[in-house]
Amino acid sequence: MTDQNTMRAVVFDGSLHVVDDYPVPELRPGWARIHIKTAGICKTDMELMKGYMGFQGVLGHEFIGVVEACDRKEWLGKKVVGEINAACGDCEWCQKGLGRHCPNRTTLGIVNHDGCMADYCILPVSNLIEIPADVSDDRAVLTEPLSAACEIIEQLPMTGVERAVVLGDGRLGILCAWALSTVLSDITIVGHHPEKLQIARWRHIHPVADSSDVEPGADIIVDATGSGSGMTEAMRLCRPRGTIVLKTTVAYQGDINLAPVVINEISILGSRCGQFKDGIKMLQDYPDMPVERLITDRYPIADAVYAFERATRSDAMKVLLQINP
């Protein structure tokens, strides 16, 4: 048990600050309280600070930590990552075992649930995944974004697929290229940052700085550009009856001519989060997948405000807060 009732936390309440007197979250039946080792700063955190979801409270949804309190004793002391959506456990839907439809469900550090950039956070035990002994902390902390990349393979049958192009050399683009290269042997990643393309090199991945150098006719195009031009490029590069996977949630609000989608009978697949078990399994199965390369910065929790500033710069990939390393 914790010996105090307060803890350090990164709080957003219209502005961002670090406090040391935030209440330690109270344990609930069927939940675990986790002592946080490391938390990752994510693009979603930046969106929340611009007003997305109207969130106020402790930020953070990417972490590794150790279970410190739990009514299921077998979890005590285990090193874990955690899925972020939590059903309430009390309502009619939850009582019927339909927690996925719980109208009161919360999301760690995003919707009505204090996040993990603090000494402690709580999650239902059913959300936890033990980190296998052969997966290091620096790899495990990237489980969430890697799982989002794995989701493509989960959604899309890869039989008959030969060539994939990933547009975008940010964290997610690189992780998508790595995940795809576990099942395909011809992957091109397109981006404007030479140092990021360097990071992306692994297995059968060809980095290219300009999409006009990519031969059109690929089976799969993943748009991870985060910009509106990504879709236009994706349509140009996709073969007839190929698939465009959208990993970008912000881009498509302006005018866009979708005629090529019809003419070439292109399938468009939206793809968001993945299951953590898939991400962890990929980390185990591919110990040489260089996910650690994505970690560019580490800061103590006291420097969180500076760390967030750093995370907005284009050369920062994954910025970590080391809370109880």
Ligand SMILES: [Zn+2]
């Ligand atoms: Zn995230």
Ligand SMILES: [Zn+2]
């Ligand atoms: Zn419920």
